[in-house]
Amino acid sequence: xxxxxxxxxxxxxxxxxxxxxxxxxxxxxxxxxxxxxxxxxxxxxxxxxxxxxxxxxxxxxxxxxxxxxxxxxxxxxxxxxxxxxxxxxxxxxxxxxxxxxxxxxxxxxxxxxxxxxxxxxxxxxxxxxxxxxxxxxxxxxxxxxxxxxxxxxxxxxxxxxxxxxxxxxxxxxxxxxxxxxxxxxxxxxxxxxxxxxxxxxxxxxxxxxxxxxxxxxxxxxxxxxxxxxxxxxxxxxxxxxxxxxxxxxxxxxxxxxxxxxxxxxxxxxxxxxxxxxxxxxxxxxxxxxxxxxxxxxxxxxxxxxxxxxxxxxxxxxxxxxxxxxxxxxxxxxxxxxxxxxxxxxxxxxxxxxxxxxxxxxxxxxxxxxxxxxxxxxxxxxxxxxxxxxxxxxxxxxxxxxxxxxxxxxxxxxxxxxxxxxxxxxxxxxxxxxxxxxxxxxxxxxxxxxxxxxxxxxxxxxxxxxxxxxxxxxxxxxxxxxxxxxxxxxxxxxxxxxxxxxxxxxxxxxxxxxxxxxx
Amino acid sequence: xxxxxxxxxxxxxxxxxxxxxxxxxxxxxxxxxxxxxxxxxxxxxxxxxxxxxxxxxxxxxxxxxxxxxxxxxxxxxxxxxxxxxxxxxxxxxxxxxxxxxxxxxxxxxxxxxxxxxxxxxxxxxxxxxxxxxxxxxxxxxxxxxxxxxxxxxxxxxxxxxxxxxxxxxxxxxxxxxxxxxxxxxxxxxxxxxxxxxxxxxxxxxxxxxxxxxxxxxxxxxxxxxxxxxxxxxxxxxxxxxxxxxxxxxxxxxxxxxxxxxxxxxxxxxxxxxxxxxxxxxxxxxxxxxxxxxxxxxxxxxxxxxxxxxx
Numbered sequence: 001x002x003x004x005x006x007x008x009x010x011x012x013x014x015x016x017x018x019x020x021x022x023x024x025x026x027x028x029x030x031x032x033x034x035x036x037x038x039x040x041x042x043x044x045x046x047x048x049x050x051x052x053x054x055x056x057x058x059x060x061x062x063x064x065x066x067x068x069x070x071x072x073x074x075x076x077x078x079x080x081x082x083x084x085x086x087x088x089x090x091x092x093x094x095x096x097x098x099x100x101x102x103x104x105x106x107x108x109x110x111x112x113x114x115x116x117x118x119x120x121x122x123x124x125x126x127x128x129x130x131x132x133x134x135x136x137x138x139x140x141x142x143x144x145x146x147x148x149x150x151x152x153x154x155x156x157x158x159x160x161x162x163x164x165x166x167x168x169x170x171x172x173x174x175x176x177x178x179x180x181x182x183x184x185x186x187x188x189x190x191x192x193x194x195x196x197x198x199x200x201x202x203x204x205x206x207x208x209x210x211x212x213x214x215x216x217x218x219x220x221x222x223x224x225x226x227x228x229x230x231x232x233x234x235x236x237x238x239x240x241x242x243x244x245x246x247x248x249x250x251x252x253x254x255x256x257x258x259x260x261x262x263x264x265x266x267x268x269x270x271x272x273x274x275x276x277x278x279x280x281x282x283x284x285x286x287x288x289x290x291x292x293x294x295x296x297x298x299x300x301x302x303x304x305x306x307x308x309x310x311x312x313x314x315x316x317x318x319x320x321x322x323x324x325x326x327x328x329x330x331x332x333x334x335x336x337x338x339x340x341x342x343x344x345x346x347x348x349x350x351x352x353x354x355x356x357x358x359x360x361x362x363x364x365x366x367x368x369x370x371x372x373x374x375x376x377x378x379x380x381x382x383x384x385x386x387x388x389x390x391x392x393x394x395x396x397x398x399x400x401x402x403x404x405x406x407x408x409x410x411x412x413x414x415x416x417x418x419x420x421x422x423x424x425x426x427x428x429x430x431x432x433x434x435x436x437x438x439x440x441x442x443x444x445x446x447x448x449x450x451x452x453x454x455x456x457x458x459x460x461x462x463x464x465x466x467x468x469x470x471x472x473x474x475x476x477x478x479x480x481x482x483x484x485x486x487x488x489x490x491x492x493x494x495x496x497x498x499x500x501x502x503x504x505x506x507x508x509x510x511x512x513x514x515x516x517x518x
Numbered sequence: 519x520x521x522x523x524x525x526x527x528x529x530x531x532x533x534x535x536x537x538x539x540x541x542x543x544x545x546x547x548x549x550x551x552x553x554x555x556x557x558x559x560x561x562x563x564x565x566x567x568x569x570x571x572x573x574x575x576x577x578x579x580x581x582x583x584x585x586x587x588x589x590x591x592x593x594x595x596x597x598x599x600x601x602x603x604x605x606x607x608x609x610x611x612x613x614x615x616x617x618x619x620x621x622x623x624x625x626x627x628x629x630x631x632x633x634x635x636x637x638x639x640x641x642x643x644x645x646x647x648x649x650x651x652x653x654x655x656x657x658x659x660x661x662x663x664x665x666x667x668x669x670x671x672x673x674x675x676x677x678x679x680x681x682x683x684x685x686x687x688x689x690x691x692x693x694x695x696x697x698x699x700x701x702x703x704x705x706x707x708x709x710x711x712x713x714x715x716x717x718x719x720x721x722x723x724x725x726x727x728x729x730x731x732x733x734x735x736x737x738x739x740x741x742x743x744x745x746x747x748x749x750x751x752x753x754x755x756x757x758x759x760x761x762x763x764x765x766x767x768x769x770x771x772x773x774x775x776x777x778x779x780x781x782x783x784x785x786x787x788x789x790x791x792x793x794x795x796x797x798x799x800x801x802x803x804x805x806x807x808x809x810x811x812x813x814x815x816x817x818x819x820x821x822x823x824x825x826x827x828x
Contacts, residue, residue: 046683050781052599135571188601204600204607205781206773207684229684231771232781235667236683240771243674243682399786403549438562 040513041224043496045506046231046240046249050205055187056175057129057136060422063251063504066173068208068228071508073175073193074218076103076122077168081499081510083326083424085168088218089117089176089194098163098458105154108217111178111194119150124179126158141170141422163458169328169423196221196509205230210508222512241266241491248498250506252489253371254312260491267492269500270314272485274326275420277370278318279363279380279481282411282441287359292351294478297361297414298337300344300387301380307484310375314487320475322419322429324485326502329426329454329464331471336482344387354388362412364394366401370418371486377416380481411441418486424503426467427455433479442479526810530803537799538589541792542582550574551598551786572598574788589796597790599782604793608775612797614685615767615774619759621691622698627752629703631741634710639718639737651711658704662762666697666769683771694770701762702755709751713744746817753809757802 049064056073059065070078078088090103109117126148129139144164149157160167181192191199196216201209210226229246231237238256240246242263252260260266281288281297288294303317318324320336353359361384365377374395381391394412396404404411421428433440434448447470454466475482490500498511552569569575573584588594597604633650640647657665673693674682681690717723717740726736763776771777775794782790 052785053601055601058601135568186602203610203773204597204602205611205778207686229686229771230773231683232777233768233771235670236769236771239670239675239682243678245674245681245683397548398784399548399551399553402553 043223043247044227046237046246047228048251050230053188054191057138060137067506071195071197072191073195075175076171079172081501099160101158103156110217112192112198115178117194118153119156122156123148123150125176141173166423166425169425221509223508226508247493247496250490254314254487257312265494267494269490271488271502272315272324273488274324274503275418275486276323277418277483277486280415280417282413283479284441286413288413290351292347296344296347297481298478299340301383302339306379310372311487315484317484318482320482322474327424327426329467331468334475341387359389362392363414364412365416366398367395369398373416447473530807533803534799541795551788594793595789598787599785604789608793608797611775611778615763618694621695626699626702630706630710633707634714638711638714654704654707657700662701663765663769665700669693685773694766694772698762698766705751710748713747714740717743749812753806756805760798760802
């Protein structure tokens with residue numbers, strides 16, 4: 001044989017037939033017709049992880065488990081897209097004593113089986129939550145709550161051990177179960193609630209289908225049918241959006257921003273999440289005990305270069321803060337460490353590091369856990385190297401990372417992490433940095449004192465002043481390398497109205513199709 | 519035949535035990551799952567308490583013994599994340615994986631037969647005959663996850679013919695099955711094609727042709743003769759296919775046991791990882807056992823010699 005023989009007529013014919021057949025084949029099989037919005041009351045939402053339990057008190061995962069469960073259950077109060085606390089099963093509430101809150105329940109609030117949602121239900125749920133024998137994961141969000149007391153059928157008091165300004169925020173996480181139903185069913189795998197939707201299909205870790213309840217006592221949601229589809233891979237979420245199979249996805253990677261933006265059928269929203277990214281410095285051992293070294297690494301890193309190139313300008317660098325502006329108790333007016341490599345080098349020299357005694361640091365990052373985490377860490381390491389610091393990066397699975405995180409001896413000099421506190425209270429997040437916290441890696445009397453006093457006071461002005469002192473102390477002492485808020489990138493199909501939220505909730509009841517009538 | 523069976527079964531049990539022991543040791547070297555379960559901000563005492571309640575603070579040997587003791591009785595502890603018996607969670611996902619794997623395997627086998635006969639039944643023929651083989655080489659050279667992404671791009675995003683994620687409609691299985699089949703097809707097609715050529719060159723084929731048998735009949739007889747090595751490869755590949763589902767199910771968000779294994783590992787859900795892998799390992803070993811037994815059906819010599827020829 002010499003050369004390649006030309007394709008024959010028959011070969012071409014076969015090729016053509018094959019090509020012609022494939023669309024016909026695809027057409028005659030049932031399937032989702034992409035971009036077909038025939039059913040304007042339906043929405044398909046892509047979740048980044050599987051829903052692991054249907055028990056609302058045994059999970060703290062907002063973006064997945066709780067987002068689904070918030071559609072099925074109701075809570076006393078709820079946090080709206082603007083982060084303010086509003087009514088849900090409770091129509092009004094007030095503080096009747098420093099440690100006692102009174103809630104008036106909606107007169108028609110009821111479960112799907114017709115049982116009224118009354119004071120007894122609330123009392124039972126609080127008892128279930130606080131009973132240590134139940135070992136529920138939500139319990140740790142309610143450090144101050146001691147009990148609930150029935151006042152009358154539709155009125156209930158919640159009692160705390162000390163004045164607790166964060167109670168309302170925490171209560172927006174307490175979804176109420178029906179006591180008699182819970183006794184006869186398994187709340188981990190079954191659900192019957194008093195919320196706007198009912199679950200019609202669920203398998204552990206699989207797709208979840210919801211249908212709006214016709215007998216719901218609150219305002220009827222515009223979206224009547226909801227599918228939560230589990231799409232753990234970022235690529236699958238992006239292709240699902242581009243092909244029109246998914247209508248709404250939260251928590252996308254900024255690396256995909258341009259690709260998503262190029263699609264005219266999609267609407268992109270971005271905002272700062274309530275999660276702050278930083279590199280935690282182990283101030284309890286090694287070179288990071290010296291505040292000059294901690295400040296030097298803060299000066300050495302060009303945060304703006306990282307947010308503009310790796311994060312595509314979806315966020316701005318943090319102004320030297322441990323939390324984002326969404327928190328109650330946030331302090332305005334701080335400024336971050338500017339990028340100043342000369343000053344970094346000078347500080348390092350002052351601390352005794354230089355050519356003869358180079359500074360060697362170890363930096364750990366959990367792989368695949370945080371948006372762009374590994375890329376950010378490489379950029380940070382590169383910039384530190386430019387100031388003469390040698391950095392060794394360890395990329396470890398999240399599980400291994402968490403083991404180290406718990407043992408102060410095992411934690412290296414630097415550790416990439418993002419932190420948020422679900423109730424959006426400064427006291428909660430700062431609590432991770434006080435001396436007694438095993439996660440602090442920082443033993444600072446002034447900071448701890450300010451936070452402890454702020455948490456104990458009831459006076460708003462005094463509390464904010466104390467939190468401001470704590471914030472400035474943290475900025476000054478630099479227990480972390482300040483970075484930026486984790487970007488929140490949301491994509492929705494054109495025509496779907498949904499206000500993205502900084503706190504990870506994905507609630508179908510907050511969505512509607514433009515021009516859809518019900 | 520009985521002795522053959524008993525020996526095979528004993529080896530099977532040994533293989534399952536060995537594989538599970540390896541998994542157990544690797545898993546437990548990655549740390550204590552209580553750390554992942556405790557809410558952020560929990561003091562170390564709380565974590566230690568949880569670890570104790572779950573029994574993860576016991577000596578490793580004791581945990582090992584109790585795991586195998588339970589597993590022998592068919593009992594698997596509750597999944598830490600799903601809070602229900604781990605094997606139940608696995609079995610609920612089983613249907614999706616079986617569907618995906620059988621569609622992929624059937625598709626690959628059918629394609630291998632067609633390609634084998636098309637390219638192997640005639641000597642020479644050049645590009646006109648050989649082009650399906652080039653395709654086969656291509657699929658062998660490109661990693662599965664890349665083929666998956668490519669298929670998603672072309673058929674899901676650009677042409678928008680087929681769904682790209684989940685198991686929602688009848689067509690959902692096509693893209694993941696084709697991706698999975700691409701990994702199995704090359705060895706199958708090549709072994710079958712080469713053996714077919716070999717059989718066609720043997721005296722019985724020549725005799726058949728000389729006696730005036732039609733070409734199609736000669737090829738059919740030769741194809742029967744080439745079945746044995748092909749089935750061996752098919753069995754081996756069926757095992758590999760189970761491993762392949764881990765990647766393919768992740769790419770296409772296919773709700774099967776492969777994707778479950780990844781989720782369980784990420785959450786350090788020991789009971790679920792162990793249940794999932796116990797299942798996959800047993801499936802792998804059983805498939806191989808079935809293939810061994812199939813020899814007996816396909817090749818009478820194995821039956822009559824009681825399996826002592828090997």
